[in-house]
Amino acid sequence: xxxxPAPALAEFAxxxxxxxxxxxxxxxxxxxxxxxxxxGAEGKGTCLLDGGQSRAxxxxxxxxxxxxAVKCGHDIKETLSSLxxxxxxxxxxxxxxxxxxxxxxxxxxxxxxxxxxxxALVRKTVRALSERAALESRMKDAGVLDLYRDMELPLVRVxxxxxxxxxxxxxxxxxxxxxxxxxxxxDLQAELDAMAGFPIxxxxxxxxxxxxxxxxxxxxxxxxxxxxxxxDEETLKVLAARHPIAEKILNYRELAKLQSTYVEGxxxxxxxxxxxxxxxxxxxxxxxxxxxxxxxxxQNIPIRSESGQxxxxxxxxxxxxxxxxxxxxxxxxxxxxxVSGDEVLRDSFSRGEDVHLRTACEVFHVLPEKxxxxxxxxxxxxxxxxxxxxxxxxLAGQLGIPQAEAADIIKRYFExxxxxxxxxxxxxxxxKKAGAVRTFLGRLRRIPELSAKNAAVRQFGxxxxxNTPIQGGSADIIKLAxxxxxxxxxxxDGKARMILxxxxxxxxxAPEAGAPxxxxxxxxxxxxxxxxxxxLVVDVKAGPNWRDMETLKA
DNA sequence: CATGTCACG
DNA sequence: ACGTACGTGACATGA
Numbered sequence: 001x002x003x004x005p006a007p008a009l010a011e012f013a014x015x016x017x018x019x020x021x022x023x024x025x026x027x028x029x030x031x032x033x034x035x036x037x038x039x040g041a042e043g044k045g046t047c048l049l050d051g052g053q054s055r056a057x058x059x060x061x062x063x064x065x066x067x068x069a070v071k072c073g074h075d076i077k078e079t080l081s082s083l084x085x086x087x088x089x090x091x092x093x094x095x096x097x098x099x100x101x102x103x104x105x106x107x108x109x110x111x112x113x114x115x116x117x118x119x120a121l122v123r124k125t126v127r128a129l130s131e132r133a134a135l136e137s138r139m140k141d142a143g144v145l146d147l148y149r150d151m152e153l154p155l156v157r158v159x160x161x162x163x164x165x166x167x168x169x170x171x172x173x174x175x176x177x178x179x180x181x182x183x184x185x186x187d188l189q190a191e192l193d194a195m196a197g198f199p200i201x202x203x204x205x206x207x208x209x210x211x212x213x214x215x216x217x218x219x220x221x222x223x224x225x226x227x228x229x230x231x232d233e234e235t236l237k238v239l240a241a242r243h244p245i246a247e248k249i250l251n252y253r254e255l256a257k258l259q260s261t262y263v264e265g266x267x268x269x270x271x272x273x274x275x276x277x278x279x280x281x282x283x284x285x286x287x288x289x290x291x292x293x294x295x296x297x298x299q300n301i302p303i304r305s306e307s308g309q310x311x312x313x314x315x316x317x318x319x320x321x322x323x324x325x326x327x328x329x330x331x332x333x334x335x336x337x338x339v340s341g342d343e344v345l346r347d348s349f350s351r352g353e354d355v356h357l358r359t360a361c362e363v364f365h366v367l368p369e370k371x372x373x374x375x376x377x378x379x380x381x382x383x384x385x386x387x388x389x390x391x392x393x394x395l396a397g398q399l400g401i402p403q404a405e406a407a408d409i410i411k412r413y414f415e416x417x418x419x420x421x422x423x424x425x426x427x428x429x430x431x432k433k434a435g436a437v438r439t440f441l442g443r444l445r446r447i448p449e450l451s452a453k454n455a456a457v458r459q460f461g462x463x464x465x466x467n468t469p470i471q472g473g474s475a476d477i478i479k480l481a482x483x484x485x486x487x488x489x490x491x492x493d494g495k496a497r498m499i500l501x502x503x504x505x506x507x508x509x510a511p512e513a514g515a516p517x518x519x520x521x522x523x524x525x526x527x528x529x530x531x532x533x534x535x536l537v538v539d540v541k542a543g544p545n546w547r548d549m550e551t552l553k554a
Numbered sequence: 555c556a557t558g559t560c561a562c563g
Numbered sequence: 564a565c566g567t568a569c570g571t572g573a574c575a576t577g578a
Binding site: 203205206224225226228230231232233253254257258261262290297299300301302303304308311332471474502503504505 | 556557558559560561562563
């Protein structure tokens with residue numbers, strides 16, 4: 001498609017009458033703190049307004065943006081965010097070119113070199129208007145128009161509401177934690193310096209490799225992707241058997257990570273006026289249809305380690321409220337059961353069994369009462385690996401078992417779960433033919449790597465082709481749930497809020513008194529968000545912070 | 555700006 | 564023979 005003509009800057013008044021009569025108008029805004037607006041109509045040039053001008057024209061803008069014209073833009077969520085500052089909103093109908101391109105899984109637009117923010121805003125906004133018809137037609141042809149119109153576009157406002165609401169953080173607690181971590185890090189640094197015999201910067205993989213492999217002559221465990229000598233966690237765990245410094249480095253790394261990324265990162269992003277942090281959800285970043293979260297990323301808050309849990313404790317409910325968490329149980333494997341139709345997997349979920357235990361029974365040929373913790377652990381790794389296209393090599397590495405044993409386990413898995421095996425075959429064949437895969441709700445991912453000459457590249461494509469219908473199918477389900485939940489929250493008129501999505505979990509805050517009933521309501525909505533051939537099961541918990549949550553029974 | 559590392563689902 | 568588990572984002576280092 002041709003680039004639009006260079007936008008002419010015009011006075012707002014010159015355009016206002018044209019815009020008021022237009023069926024489609026171009027609307028874009030950036031810089032929430034100091035809004036910059038672009039407005040235009042087909043063939044009528046563009047008007048650029050800064051924050052001050054926007055305020056002066058607020059009344060006229062409200063009429064235009066609240067009118068019946070199709071508001072066409074590029075990244076509507078960003079536009080909504082900037083307009084909030086002027087107390088303005090966009091009324092339906094809308095068109096979001098960026099979201100349309102995402103649903104079509106088109107390659108991402110490269111940034112124009114040397115272009116300033118205002119010029120980029122005008123260019124993208126005007127293009128959104130001129131490309132609307134073509135993009136809608138392409139979406140129809142590609143079978144993703146319903147996905148765009150009924151799922152992604154309505155989700156924009158829901159996500160903006162979550163971003164705006166933010167999450168409360170206990171600043172006093174976090175500052176105390178910062179001092180605690182700093183002191184522990186300083187102690188570890190002193191011990192490391194003493195053990196190394198010189199001041200060692202553990203944050204430098206280069207210095208660390210020199211210490212471990214040159215000075216201390218410890219064995220190299222594996223290479224980095226670029227051929228260097230790796231000092232990662234896996235390596236250090238191996239080296240821990242040969243030298244006490246490895247363990248110290250691991251301890252240092254853990255705390256340094258938590259301190260820099262989470263404690264300091266969150267304090268930096270905390271709004272001192274409200275005591276809340278506000279993430280941005282990227283609705284168009286992930287190839288599989290998942291969301292991502294940035295500035296700060298609130299989808300990777302620690303949970304696994306003890307020190308990590310101290311970070312979770314910093315996320316709190318306001319006084320008189322509770323956090324409510326609702327997470328889908330085994331959603332990926334349920335989606336696999338649904339798309340593959342595998343009888344054993346379906347049976348397992350229909351009966352409400354422990355799926356990892358069932359897999360252990362199937363692959364080890366034993367009765368449930370004979371399954372020990374190690375067998376279940378292995379079975380769990382197999383269930384994870386299956387979804388990712390894991391090889392015997394990978395499973396062996398994961399479990400620390402010989403490759404032959406891993407190959408045997410995988411072989412038995414596919415014998416017992418033959419429906420899964422057949423679905424993988426069929427999916428692979430169709431993916432190769434189409435150069436793309438879809439989720440069961442029609443979301444599309446093109447995978448050009450499937451026809452690569454290079455075997456490694458092609459195999460990567462094959463794993464992506466296996467994983468995407470599953471991970472993407474799960475993403476579709478939780479998005480539907482979020483839409484259904486948000487409709488209920490509107491009915492509740494602000495008596496509770498949805499504040500985060502973490503791929504298979506939704507986090508809410510709700511008044512303490514009504515929290516159990518609220519949690520039950522959310523559970524029901526989420527379990528009913530999509531109709532699969534197996535039940536969807538949601539576990540709900542509530543508590544004063546994101547660490548101390550108690551399970552609520554149905 | 556690339557690299558290595560590591561936090562999460 | 565190929566390389567070896569999918570999807571993200573943030574941080575520190577050092578060229």
